[in-house]
Amino acid sequence: MKNKSALLIIDVQVIMFTFDGGSLYNGGKVLQNIHELLTKARYSKIPVFFVQHTETPNLIEGKEGWPIHPRIKPLENEMVIQKSTCDSFYKTDLHEKLQEQGIESLIIVGMQTDFCVDTTCRRAFSLGYNNKLIADGHSTFDTKVLKAEQIIEHHNSVLGGRFAHLKAANEINFN
Template sequence: MSTSNQQALIIIDVQNAMFDPSDPVYQGEALLHKIQGLITKARSNHIPIFYVQHEERDGTPLERGSQGWLIHPSISPQETDVIIHKKTPDSFYETKLRQELVQRDISEVILAGIQTEICVDTTCRAARSQGYQVTLVKDTHSTWDSNDLTADQIIQHHNNVLQWFASLKNADEVTFGNIEAR
């Protein structure tokens, strides 16, 4: 791993289907607002932004090319951003993410997105295993209630567990260069 201190913001699976009014992700509007703040500060500091976009089989809400599969319009990528397509919870597995990070000499990844206990957790662990310095933005990842736990309990539990793999910060504590994201 490089000794550079280059950062990248990685936004995982913030796609239209996650905000379906019949079963929206927990605190979705607050999540979008905080991610928008991270994006604004990253852009102002010329930090690369990566959008990870999950794809599922035909006929599902995340079918490639469907309205649900699209990245949420409130955080739309710009031409200079990188979009990574994946089919598993691991944003690195059989994708071009690692290649794109290496090409930009990235050593620190800052993670936000959906779904806490699946794609966010898996990508956090994979990034650490591949030698990246990882920051998990603990108030900018979300999920849904399960049969046993509320979404809030799942988020808190994963923030506790993932501290072994990442530095945990709230969105207002994240810095890109010398400027804090608010």
């Protein structure tokens, strides 16, 4: 059976780009990379799955920051999975929906590196998916301990080679 891939876009929601607590590191470039991957996936008819965080005070349906960023708005035929934890698989039907389509490989992008991207990469690996983490396709915010750039570099180092193959956005071809 041919290895079937899907693009998994995690929590690229408006709030990430309008957060009062600080700026998303390299947010414009990361959004551009995700947009380009999404465009290539759609052109190549690769399934796209959006994950949308919900059920926190700022991320409730109808609130200003809740929607998926308009630059990458899902099409009607694209799956949107809502979650309430850092794990895109926990108490969602993501795994079942991927299995229904015979997906074996995930190309992973999104927000935030140190929370939902990290947890989802590890869980997807444990579920048997062949992951490609897009090194320049995820981001986060500075913390009191580390700058966002350091967090991203650290997670790329830890996740890459263990839980995912690390790739740059421009290295991904869906054909």
